Amino acid sequence: MATFPVINLEKLNGAERSTTMDKINDACENWGFFQVLNHGIPHDFMDTVERLTKEHYKKCMEQRFKELVASKALEGLQAEVTDMDWESTFFIRHLPQSNVAEIPDLTDEYRNVMKEFAVKLENLAEELLDLLCENLGLEKGYLKKAFNGSKGPTFGTKVSNYPPCPTPDKIKGLRAHTDAGGIILLFQDPIVGGLQILKNGEWVDVPPMRHSFVINLGDQLEVISNGRYRSVEHRVMTQTQGSRMSIASFYNPGSDAIIYPAPALVENEAEEKKEWYPKFVFEDYMKLYAGMKFQAKEPRFEAMKATATA
Secondary structure (H helix, E strand, O other), rough: OOOEEEEEEEHHHHHOHHHHHHHHHHHHHHEEEEEEOOOOOHHHHHHHHHHHHHHHHHHHHHHHHHHHHHOOOOOOOOOOOOOOOEEEEEEEEEEEOOOHHHHOOOOHHHHHHHHHHHHHHHHHHHEEEEEHHHOOOOOOHHHHHHHOOOOEEEEEEEEEOOOEEEOOOOOEEEEEEEOOOOOOEEEOOOOOOOOEEEOOOOOEEEOOOOOOOOEEEEEHHHHHOOOOOOOOEEOOOOOOOEEEEEEEEEOOOOOOOOOOOOHHHHHOOOOHOOOOOOOOEHHHHHHHHHHHHHOOOOOHHHHHHHHHHO
């Protein structure tokens, strides 16, 4: 089994640029995931985000999670649970309008740090999208423009903790799915693992690595790239020891953005592939995804095609 791709973005600035771009392209085509180092976000700032996130969970969310586990009788599970996840989460919206000021229980320091974190991640997401444009042979800025809609992209962060679980064989931290949106930047716990991706029919661990971001491609990039790049199923396994932090930031199309394969990537395709991916409004896709998140993505694409034809 090939090792999970790790990309040193610093090498884009020198003699190894071409090799590094090839590694990114291979990761997008064959993994749907890769890990980036030397991405320009300071390590001490990432340490602050991690510290404040873990402090917030301990102070404001841990007890609530224990009460939820007790109320749903999840402690001594006898059968596998397939309709819920072992996770404690909250969501911050950044674009088009931030809601960070409205989220209860956050300290002023944590609120301000997450605002700054969002700006840094938005910049990194757009840099990565331009690298994908370059590899796909699209003009610089094409993907950002495709995501824009009338109000720009949507961008938000899901902050999760996966506490220790006494019955890890009975419940997932997060069930298998592909992500609906664009490009996802994950700042995961540097010690406690659990994230896995599906590759060639086998589940592969995504190794924790301090001061890195795990990048994965959502369904919309599969459509726009006309299937050259793929969104990939992934899941989070529960652990008996340690609480796993996960901060996943989703840089997605605007709700009214119209998504379709880039014409430059369709022109030379065989007829059957030209017609495979639908054209749709992102918001319509998200409404469908809400009820089909933990199912295969292909029926979602087929349903959008049927809607467009009707």
